[in-house]
Amino acid sequence: MLKDPNLLVGYDSSDDAAVYRLSESQAIIQTLDFFPPMVEDPYLFGQIAATNALSDVWAMGGEVLTAMNIVAYPDRQDLSALGEILRGGAEKVQEAGGILCGGHSIHDPIPKYGLSVTGLVHPDRIFTNNAVEAGDVLMLTKPLGSGIISTAYSAGETTEEAFLQAVRSMTTLNKYASDLFRTATVHACTDITGFGLAGHLLEMLGERFGAVLEKRRLPILPEARRCAQEFLVTAGGQKNRNVFSGHITFAPKDFVIEELMFDPQTSGGLLYAMPEDAWRSIEAQAVHLPFVPALIGRVVEQFSQEASRIVVI
Incomplete structure (x- = not known):
């Protein structure tokens, strides 16, 4: 594989996007994401899918520049629904400050939608996902539970109000x-x-x-807790449990919190690791965000390979 020193973040680091340096003061962020509908309303689906795809640019510390549609759609299905999907996506790109400049479509029996997104960032101000330091506080910017609520709603097991709370988060x-x-x-x-x-x-x-997390500090969509208590859980959450549970200790055990930590999120929040004094410097302004960020725990040194990497107290 050709090595290029200007490729600052590539596929080898499992990060949220690729970053390529253009100059000493500018780097380009590239990412894409698309998936099938998780809600029935095509307009809301377009909004959620676009919000999710755009998020990777912000996770890297950048700003959205352009976006292109990725569409898979049945060749005999009513095109008005596709128009609503695209309308929802276009509105979110505009809200992000980006320019929607085209896209590509194919025929597929299962509809899918998302975006290929380009962003910009200063090469010295990239946020990667693997540069935490001991003592960092962990800040989560959206509540958990959108996966559980969406699944419960599709099965008729939760309310319209609960679903709309999840939609507000996802959009x-x-x-x-x-x-x-x-x-x-x-x-x-x-x-x-x-x-x-x-x-x-x-x-x-x-x-x-x-990391040591405090379960009382985890932001949770209100109805998600009840859904987990009633075992209205997701298949994706059980896959995550099977893969990750061996690295986490819940003290004491709490099935509801476990399910919410394993719950796959669509268009979830950002998770920041930062010095506590840095968080305190912006805490007053943070109360004006759509969701107030929650300090959910701290990064600690890993004492041994046998120890759990996350402890939830």
Whole structure:
């Protein structure tokens, strides 16, 4: 594989996007994401898919520049639904401050939608997902539980109000949190998506560090707690549990918190690792964000390879 010193972040680091240096003061961020519908309303699906795809640019500390549609759609299905998907996506790109400049479509029996997104960042101000330091506080910018609620709603097991709370989270751009956190010292950042809080935090910690989380501080969508209590859980959450549970200790055990940490999030929040004094410097402004960030725990030195990498107390 050809090595290029200007490729600052590539596929080898399991990060949220690729970053390529153009000059001493400018680097380009490239990312893409698309998936099938998780909601029935095509307009909301377009908004959620676009919000999710755009998020990786902010996770890297950048700003959105352009976006292109990625579309898979049945060749005999009503095109009005596709128009609503594209309308929802275009509105979110515009809200992000980006320019929608085209795309590509194919026929597929299962509809899918997302974006290929380009962003810009200063080469010295990139947020990677693997540069945490001992003592960092962990800040989460959106509540957990969108996966559980969406699944329960599709099965008729939760209310319209609960579903709309989840939709509000899934359609809130991470831009607003990013704009604030970029003004402070940040050591690492990622967005919480398919691997859930547990999986993405483990990626951030690597082999050297651990984390202690306080379950009372975890932001949770209100109805998500009830859904977990009634075992209305997701298949993706059980896959995450199987993969990641061996690295986490819950003291004491708490099934509801476990499910919410393993729950895959669609268009989840940003998870920041930063010095506590850096967080305190922006804390007053953070109350004006769509969701107030939660200090959920701290990064600690990993004492041994046998110890759990995350402890939830």
